Amino acid sequence: MALPEVQIELYVNGKGPRYSFKSKLQGYDANRLDVETLLNKYKLNSLYAYSPSDGRGQRLLQHPRNGLSLVCYSGKPDSVIRLDSDPKTSVWKQSLLIVVVSLVIVLVILIFSDDADKPLWFKKLQHLGGGSIGWLVGFIIILISQITGWPRSKFQNAHTPQLDQVK
Numbered sequence: 001m002a003l004p005e006v007q008i009e010l011y012v013n014g015k016g017p018r019y020s021f022k023s024k025l026q027g028y029d030a031n032r033l034d035v036e037t038l039l040n041k042y043k044l045n046s047l048y049a050y051s052p053s054d055g056r057g058q059r060l061l062q063h064p065r066n067g068l069s070l071v072c073y074s075g076k077p078d079s080v081i082r083l084d085s086d087p088k089t090s091v092w093k094q095s096l097l098i099v100v101v102s103l104v105i106v107l108v109i110l111i112f113s114d115d116a117d118k119p120l121w122f123k124k125l126q127h128l129g130g131g132s133i134g135w136l137v138g139f140i141i142i143l144i145s146q147i148t149g150w151p152r153s154k155f156q157n158a159h160t161p162q163l164d165q166v167k
Contacts, residue, residue, distance in 0.1 A: 003030050006079040010042065011050050012087055027068050033081070035060055036067025043088050050084035057084075097147055104140050 003024040009017035019042065026034050035047060039062075049057035060083065061070045073081060110122050 005077070006033075006073060006081050008033075008038075009080060009082045010038075011082065011084045012044075014050075014055060014084055017082070025073060027066075029072070031072045031074070032068040033060070033071075033073065034067060035062035035069045038083075042085070045086040045088045048084045050082040052082070055084075093147070097144075100143060100147060104144075107140075 003026070005022045005024050008019075008021055008023050010019040010021075012018045023033065023038075026032050038044065038047065047060040049060060051057065062068065063070060073079065110118060115123070
């Protein structure tokens with residue numbers, strides 16, 4: 001018995017389709033996607049059902065033992081499965097975020113320490129910026145938001161329902 005094949009269109013953060021390929025359905029009844037292989041092959045963090053008109057849907061969960069999807073699919077030859085995904089964050093991005101957070105903690109400790117305990121270079125830097133903490137806090141917020149992409153990812157995944165046009 002040949003395993004049925006389905007066409008998969010893989011979107012990344014709602015953009016794409018980035019990848020379009022055929023995949024065989026797996027499992028006892030040959031009606032499940034191999035989610036674990038897809039996640040590893042394309043270096044993804046998670047998969048979601050996707051519709052170009054409605055956007056991202058429910059998350060595609062995998063069975064813990066065999067890595068197959070918990071959702072069944074029909075094996076019709078003309079089936080197209082659209083999936084949206086979140087890519088894995090790179091090691092460089094994570095390590096840079098750890099370094100920035102560590103520097104922020106050190107600077108906050110220096111700001112709130114006594115003047116006698118502060119090093120000379122920090123005293124000069126503090127007078128250069130006008131001595132206000134606001135500059136430092138603003139710089140830290142801008143730096144962290146640029147590294148993590150926090151505002152963009154929050155507004156990018158917001159779903160705005162489309163109204164049906166009445167004829």
